[in-house]
Amino acid sequence: MDVLIHLFVGLHIIGIAALLGGFLTQMKAMGRGTARFVPGMLHGALTMLVTGVALVGLNQADDHSVNTIKIGVKLALLIVILGLGYVKRDEEQVDKGLFGLVGLLTTANIFIAVLWT
DSSP states (O other), rough: HHHHHHHHHHHHHHHHHHHHHHHHHHHHHHHTTOOOOOHHHHHHHHHHHHHHHHHHHHHHTOOOOOHHHHHHHHHHHHHHHHHHHHTTOSSOOHHHHHHHHHHHHHHHHHHHHHHHH
């Protein structure tokens, strides 16, 4: 079971890397006001959602304690990210504020995962 949990942790990290990497590649365009949600950002967020749900289930099945409040906060942030990304995915330009919010929420999600114990 530990190997499976570690596999999903790795996939979860790949998802966050795709989301944050997509945001970082668009930062220069955000300064010009021409940033857009690239498909990799949405795919990364979906990967995070699927692997995160799987991780919660696997950890509970393996009798590990799960901090449900932490998971709930991370899920809420991810749902906002997914909602914005899905609604604005076809637009050529996304408002700087909305795009910056996605970067902020992504960064907050990372720090919650690492620092909240």
